[in-house]
Amino acid sequence: MKSGYFPGCTLKTNAKHFEDSAMQVMEVLGHPLEEMENWICCGTVFSMTTDDLMLQLASIRNLLRAENQGYDELITLCSMCYNTLKRAKEFILNDEENLRKVNDFMYKEDSKFKGTTDVVHLLSILKDRITFEEIKNKVTKPLTDLKIGAYYGCLLVRPKELAIDDFEDPTIMEELVDTLGGEGVVFPYRLECCGAYQTIIEKDVTVKRTYEIINSARNAGCEALITSCPLCAFNLDQRQKETSEEFLEFSTMPVFYFTELMAIALGLKWNKDWKKLHYIDPVPLLKEKGLI
Amino acid sequence: MKKIGVFICHCGINIKDTVDVDRLTEELADYPGVAYIENYMFMCSDPGQNHIKDAIHERKLDGVVVAACSPTLHESTFQTVLKESGLNEYQMEIANIREQCSWVHTDIEQATHKAKLIIKTAIEKLKLNESLYPVSAPVTKKALVIGGGIAGIQAALDIADAGFQVIMVEKKPSIGGHMIQLSETFPTLDCSQCILTPKMVALSKHKNIKLYVNSEVESIDGYVGNFNVKIKQEALYVDPAKCNLCDDCTEVCPVLVPSEQDEGLSWRKAIYIPFPQAIPATYTLDVENCLGLEPIACGKCREKCIAEAINYDATDTIIEEEVGAVILATGFDLYPVENIPEYGYGKYPDVITSLQFERILSATGPTGGEIYRPSDGKVPKEIVFVQCSGSRDPEHHLSYCSKICCMYTLKHAKLYKHKVHNGQPYIFYIDIRAGGKRYEEFVQQAVSEEGILYIRGKVAKIYKEGDKMIVIGMDTLSNKKIEVKADLVVLAMGIVPSEGSHDLVKRLKINTDDKGFLSEAHPKLRPVESLQAGFYLAGTSQGPRDIPDSVSQASGAAAKALILLSSDKIYHSPIIASVDEDLCSGCAICVGTCPYGARELNEVSKVVEVNEILCEGCGACISACPSGAAQQKNLTDDQIDNMIKIIASGK
Secondary structure, three states, X not given: OOEEXXXXXXXXXXXXXXXXXXXXHHHHOOOOOOEOOOXXXXXXXXXXXXXXXXXXXXXXXXXXXXXXXXXXXXXXXXXXXXXXXXXXXXXXXXXXXXXXXXXXXXXXXXXXXXXXXXXXXXXHHHHHHHOHHHHHHHOOOOOOOOEEEEOOOOOOOOXXXXXXXXXXXXXXXXXXXXXXXXXXXXXXXXXXXXXXXXXXXXXXXXXXXXXXXXXXXXXXXXXXXEEOOHHHHHHHHHOHHHHHHHOOXXXXXXXXXXXXXXXXXXXXXXXXXXXXXXXXXXXHHHHHOOOO | OOOEEEEEEOOOOXXXXXXXXXXXXXHHOOOOOEEEEEEEOOOOOHHHHHHHHHHHHHHOOOEEEEEEOOHHHHHHHHHHHHHHOOOOHHHEEEEEOOOOOHHHOOOHHHHHHHHHHHHHHHHHHHHOOOOOOOEEEEOOOEEEEEOOOHHHHHHHHXXXXXXXXXXXXXXXXXXXXXXXXXXXXXXXXXXXXXXXXXXXXXHHHOOXXXXXXXXXXXXXXXXXXXXXXXXXXXXXXXXXXOOOOOOHHHHHOOOEEEOOOOOOOOEEEOEEOOOOOOOOOOOEEOOOOOOOOOOOOOOHHHHHOOOOOEOOOOOOEEEEEEEOEEXXXXXXEEOOHHHXXXXXXXXXXXXXXXXXXXXXXXXXXXXXXXXXXXXXXXXXXXXXXXXXXXXXXXXXXXXXXXOOHHHHHHHHHHHHHHHOOOOEEEEEEOOOOOOOOOHHHHHHHHHHHOOXXXXXXXXXXXXXXXXXXXXXXXXXXXXXXXXXXXXXXXXXXXXXXXXXXXHHHHHHOOOEOOOOOEOOOEOOOEOOEOOOOOEEEOHHHOOOOOHHHHHHHHHHHHHHHHHHHOOOEEEEOOOOEEEOOOOOOOOOHHHHHOOOXXXXXXXXXXXXXXXXXXXXXXXXXXXXXXXXXXXXXXXXXXXXXXXXXXXXXXX
């Protein structure tokens, strides 16, 4: 089984701390991530809003290149890359006509697209391949007394055919938090929409969502949120600025990528650069809990 | 050679417009074997039938071919004509020149030619027809009713009242089914127990009914009219004859078990009576939860029992009974609520099922009929009912409508309003289906006078905030997402076939549909009969239905069973398979192909034998037989060969 890592655009920029922490964590767990070569944009989830084959080409070209580089599976960190690549693959493979057209169009690539490379999210690898049991054995600094809400959003569990867990009642991230010694808190709005790209054209929609989601988490007792989606992270973290301005009684909450907390729990050093990529400073909370 | 009469029907213009009947009559008159031929406007009419009768007498005919419509319509009409004329009815053949000729062709020339060939094949078949007589067998005049809910009770009482013996088998410790759990019934709001218990008592006192509770049917062998039933009865640790219902045993029993009767809202002991009006009125020892039948482990109840009714050494028994007919009334269960995790059942005590709410409303329930919510015993001021919980959701849950939830939810809301006057019920619904007698009026009254708020849309999620349950749903009429803060949420769960019925129908080889409900023989014209002869269907075992429908259907099933039980003999078509003993090698290939279990290898003679009552004449064995020993009566290889020759010659 040869696994490749597909970063996607944000992991090299706004979510650099997601990539860094994931790389380090996987190194410690004995499954270092190997980045595939020559990757391009995943296509983003917009590509799935119509049946236009042209919009699937970015996804399929990535998968074809992974095939040619000999990867049996592509691991993604970003929920959107996972969702887009996986859905595009199913969409093309399930229709011979689509497959033929796409291959005809990509005649300049080295070979034809066959669909032999699987798309897997890192969370599934942690749970099914490495196992939470094994991770637990490697925890050196448990997240004791830290109450964390897992925010799934939509891309990990919808549509249900590619959900990484129960699509209505997932628990994989809460289980991970428990594995790390923290307390995974199930809060009502953990599957609600974050507002997605409305953040660009109608910022107010996202602000309201952020307000509702963070409040829902706080009411359930959460002290911080984790997510695996850079877009969700942007909306839930960066938009707390506008949310605080709009709703005066709103109190902020740090938002992490799940791998950041894994890194801490596995005894890795908290990288000061990561803090710069957070809008809500997570350091006071981490210090309070004695984690850094 | 047989003297054969051929009677060609015009069927008004149905045949005559496409088939030249006069030319047919002319051309077939000289065909070998034809002693008489005529055509007539309506052969099925009385004058038409008389034409046939007269010809049989005057021409001394041995057999008759009627060229007309499909045999499914008038075969028995013309068979009767032959019987009345003193001929064996199996010396009549129908040549179908309407459905298979005139109706599907337009060219007169070709249609007439095809009709001629069809008639010739019928003549050739008739030439080799044997005279046959219906197969008969005696009938055991006793019925078995499986399931002691309202449907089973009604069917058992009807059959017993008609003077026949009934055996009733119920899996639980008491009869009464789900109906005994209900509070009031729609649309009249009469008390469920008040109308059911008289029937339960009548059943227990009926001289023609024998009741086995804590029992299950293990197997049914034999055939229609003559079934051998094996019933497994759980050990009778409490002797019903000795038990005086003093209740001393439950007081000393240290084990608490969630009560089935109260849907887990209260506790019962490991030795218990399910509810005060239980039939039979006796205590049951729940072996699975009892601390141990070894007196060393506990033994408190036996020490306490003055009547000496408790015997820890009792064992399961197998009871054998012979019956003629079987009524299946195996009932329903609620769709598993764990399958809808987003509604939070199990996580939040104030999300309950509709049956649990029935218990809360019931005077004999855990709250004595007062409405308190389970978490903290507060009276709920706002209550949300979620209809179609599991129903009408083909993508995730049940594809079908569970039929009764609209009405029982409305009943719940009404009864709630009657008890909590300042309370506000909300009902999330897809459609309001109130297609029963006085059901729509029941709905209108509630909406206009009782202040029940209907919200059209599905509920997406339920969660807890503070001490409120937050119900998030869609109001599809205003196209807005809405949130209701409720004190209690009641899920109107859909209906599925009872859990125990799945194994039972497999053991009995009863047909079910893709949802597990028992299949009827015909969806419109034979709704209470199973495809398996001698089995009848009652109540929710066949599909979701309410009490009036269950009772009507049970009476229908009883009437059908009574037709069978009141016959001295059952008769069966003689068009069945036979075995030529000289040709049969005893390979028994046919035994495995028979879907009715009608063939068996005689180990002594090494020849296969046919049970004539079980054989349905499907022909599976005949095509499987390598030596040609298996032959269908009046449809032998020779007859089929001759018919094929006619068609193949095209003349």
